[in-house]
Amino acid sequence: MRETLADWRPAVDEAIADLVPREINADYLESLFGSPTYEYDPDGIQRALSTPLWELLDRGGKRWRAILFLVFIEGFGEDPAEYLPYACIPEILHNGTIIVDDVEDGATIRRGEPALHHVYGRDIALNVGNAMYFLPLKVITRDPADLPADRKLATYEMLMDELNRTHLGQGMDICWHNEREVRVGTEEYLEMCACKTGCLGRIVARLAAIITGQPPEVEQAVATYAELTAVAFQIGDDILDVEHSLGRAGEFGKEFGNDIREGKKTLMVIHAIDESDPDRASRLQDILEADENTDDEILEALEILADAGSVEYARERALALAADARVAIADLEFDAETTRKLEEFTEFVIERDE
Missing domain, CATH: 1.10.600.10 (Farnesyl Diphosphate Synthase)
Incomplete structure (x- = not known):
């Protein structure tokens, strides 16, 4: 890939x-x-x-x-x-x-x-x-x-639909960022990802299907593949932020502990709060809710995530989503090379190091 x-x-x-x-x-x-x-x-x-x-x-x-x-x-x-x-x-x-x-x-x-x-x-x-x-x-x-008029119209309608949903996801993320004390569940987090990141993936797949005149069931299958892969990508992005900050990954291009500083409700944070003992869960919540953090506090939060097994948990969820993505297109009649590339891509979005 x-x-x-x-x-x-x-x-x-x-x-x-x-x-x-x-x-x-x-x-x-x-x-x-x-x-x-x-x-x-x-x-x-x-x-x-x-x-x-x-x-x-x-x-x-x-x-x-x-x-x-x-x-x-x-x-x-x-x-x-x-x-x-x-x-x-x-x-x-x-x-x-x-x-x-x-x-x-x-x-x-x-x-x-x-x-x-x-x-x-x-x-x-x-x-x-x-x-x-x-x-x-x-x-x-x-x-x-030189697309037929019906395909051009379908493309416009698709873009408007997906871009509106993208802003729903961003709105959820902003709300959680501004109101840091708000508790977020796993399903809400995944829905935010499906809208904010997944919709851009869906645009990729649906655009290709629409302009080449694919039937609705094919458009839906590739859209499902792309959405699931994009959500896995977002989780992988969150994992990279943690691993970069812990010194386990290469240069990532973001500020040290960026997601913790912003108080982001990532899948790892949700898991760590649920799985840690009450004192450590409360401490993680306090760090996330603070307007500013020291580097030591960022490291403390990252260690809570690591000790709770939250990085491994998030990676497993991402891998499961990637597997579901491959299933979504299993019945499509792609050639062997395209199938290989699409399958490899679901792995790349999780295992990349930058």
Whole structure:
């Protein structure tokens, strides 16, 4: 799977650059947004949109959503190269959500460098993030694959449905972050993940199915696969935050003990509070509810998670979700190579080290 990611990433970045060039000029603005009523300011739009976007993209990220989309396209018997513009849709949406998410969470670090709102200001960061919710729709408007009208409409409707659910998940996460004393159950946490992270995965799969004209049962099967895999990815992301902070993983690109500092209700936290003795559970809750923590307090919280077996528990839940994802597509008639890639991907999202 790592080879697939490495092979396709340059092509994905080129496709993104076709939609949002690194250098903005008046001709581009007119071609994408229409003639100005008066006059565009390409330099201002460059500084407020393209430069921040490409700074974030150039920091890293594996583009796995775009590349998973291309794997599905190939599995459905189409040439992935012909659908590269559509691969931009989930990738740009994802990066837009993390820019806004960083502002909402008050995050300091993203991909090893200051979060964009610390570099360009909250106003520019929010505008860039919000623009990235809408720019991908231009791909459908341009319609490079010349889709039938019913598929274009189905694509728009799907995106609106999934993006609305994404904001439900983010709303739950924000509420839990702001009201740190709130107790969250495992099922609520998984639902938050299914909305916030899972819906972006579902967009990947449903987009590939819709634009290639797959029947509803196939669209549902790949959507289930992608949602389950994305939830496993989120749990794996939470595990990486803990293991990085405990010195067990490579450079992760986030602040030390980031999730604990933010008081996040992760699957590991929920498990540790349920499984620890009352004093340690109360202590973990106190650390999570505090507005600020020392590094020693962060380490104390991490040790409570480790002692409760919560990291292992979360990994087992993620592995179970990955197994369910593989079951979801077991009856689809993919070729052996596509099946291998999709199965490997469910393992990659959990076992990656960065």
